Amino acid sequence: MxxxxxxxxxxCIQACWTCRDICQATLxxxxxxxxxxxxxxxxxxxxxxxxxxxxxxxxFMTRNSELHEAVCAVCAEVCEACGESCSLFDDDQMKACAKxxxxxxxxxxxxxxxxxxxxxxxxxxxxxx
Numbered sequence: 024m025x026x027x028x029x030x031x032x033x034x035c036i037q038a039c040w041t042c043r044d045i046c047q048a049t050l051x052x053x054x055x056x057x058x059x060x061x062x063x064x065x066x067x068x069x070x071x072x073x074x075x076x077x078x079x080x081x082x083f084m085t086r087n088s089e090l091h092e093a094v095c096a097v098c099a100e101v102c103e104a105c106g107e108s109c110s111l112f113d114d115d116q117m118k119a120c121a122k123x124x125x126x127x128x129x130x131x132x133x134x135x136x137x138x139x140x141x142x143x144x145x146x147x148x149x150x151x152x
Contacts, residue, residue: 073105
């Protein structure tokens with residue numbers, strides 16, 4: 024089965040795009056308008072990081088990069104942090120953003136662990152025997 028037709032990879036790509044879209048809309052159309060704690064530099068940077076890593080992770084998987092598992096591991100870490108930051112706010116928009124981040128973190132973490140399923144000779148940069 025091609026990785027692009029693998030339902031697990033397809034679901035992970037979709038979760039990344041969903042998280043990216045929700046974070047981007049929340050950051051630029053909600054947080055920046057709310058101001059105050061919603062627009063604090065650390066929170067804005069974290070949301071921007073989440074937007075970027077979700078796009079990057081989806082791109083790596085879409086082009087079937089041999090390094091997508093490593094990028095998914097980083098994506099999971101960033102999404103987890105962004106989800107925690109968004110969950111500190113007590114409003115529906117931020118809760119929806121936190122949920123998208125946490126959902127993406129979970130599926131990216133699963134995708135990152137597929138790396139252990141490959142033989143050493145199949146790893147990127149491995150020399151043929």
